[in-house]
Amino acid sequence: MAIRVNLPDECGLGQALSVIGGSWKSAILWELHERALRFGELRRRLPRISEKVLFEQLREMERDGVVRREAFDEAVLRVEYSLTPAGTALNEAAHTLALWGLAHSGRGGLPVAAE
Amino acid sequence: MAIRVNLPDECGLGQALSVIGGSWKSAILWELHERALRFGELRRRLPRISEKVLFEQLREMERDGVVRREAFDEAVLRVEYSLTPAGTALNEAAHTLALWGLAHSGRGGLPVAAE
Numbered sequence: 001m002a003i004r005v006n007l008p009d010e011c012g013l014g015q016a017l018s019v020i021g022g023s024w025k026s027a028i029l030w031e032l033h034e035r036a037l038r039f040g041e042l043r044r045r046l047p048r049i050s051e052k053v054l055f056e057q058l059r060e061m062e063r064d065g066v067v068r069r070e071a072f073d074e075a076v077l078r079v080e081y082s083l084t085p086a087g088t089a090l091n092e093a094a095h096t097l098a099l100w101g102l103a104h105s106g107r108g109g110l111p112v113a114a115e
Numbered sequence: 116m117a118i119r120v121n122l123p124d125e126c127g128l129g130q131a132l133s134v135i136g137g138s139w140k141s142a143i144l145w146e147l148h149e150r151a152l153r154f155g156e157l158r159r160r161l162p163r164i165s166e167k168v169l170f171e172q173l174r175e176m177e178r179d180g181v182v183r184r185e186a187f188d189e190a191v192l193r194v195e196y197s198l199t200p201a202g203t204a205l206n207e208a209a210h211t212l213a214l215w216g217l218a219h220s221g222r223g224g225l226p227v228a229a230e
Contacts, residue, residue, distance in 0.1 A: 097212055
């Protein structure tokens with residue numbers, strides 16, 4: 001499902017949807033919102049995503065300032081991904097939209113419970 | 116800018132982004148959130164949208180239960196579009212995401228003021 005947005009920049013929604021809109025970005029945001037995860041852990045939690053796409057999405061999220069990549073110089077190099085404060089704020093902002101989605105996921109917009 | 120979302124249905128965000136994600140839907144939602152408007156008024160407010168696309172987006176939003184279309188049988192048929200309660204709720208839910216976008220629209224996620 002493709003989503004294109006034509007919104008005046010001053011509205012802010014366009015910027016937010018451009019950051020959260022990548023194929024897996026909202027799912028990655030959700031997985032990282034509890035704790036930092038390694039690349040392999042993220043892949044196990046998101047089995048339908050390819051290594052290449054996961055790497056690209058993480059790099060874009062890092063560029064957009066919502067994900068932090070930390071490398072730990074140990075016997076074996078360890079790399080962890082976590083949400084920045086902006087990433088945590090985005091996850092929370094998207095939560096209200098997710099609640100709307102749950103409440104209105106019956107087509108026709110009727111609250112699911114009301115059907 | 117295309118946004119594809121791969122999210123488990125139970126998260127709700129996928130449903131919300133599928134309703135608000137059409138090219139102009141968030142802009143239409145914004146225009147209608149204050150009062151009902153006629154088709155022509157909507158077109159004047161959204162000059163970059165074609166008649167065909169506006170008609171299609173409104174019909175999809177009607178199908179998704181966020182827009183209501185009312186015809187008034189007067190000397191000349193009058194048709195008005197307005198938000199349903201679900202549409203108003205979607206506009207409010209998207210607002211938090213829009214605020215995030217405004218606060219973080221400096222690339223790199225730094226709050227614009229902090230740059």
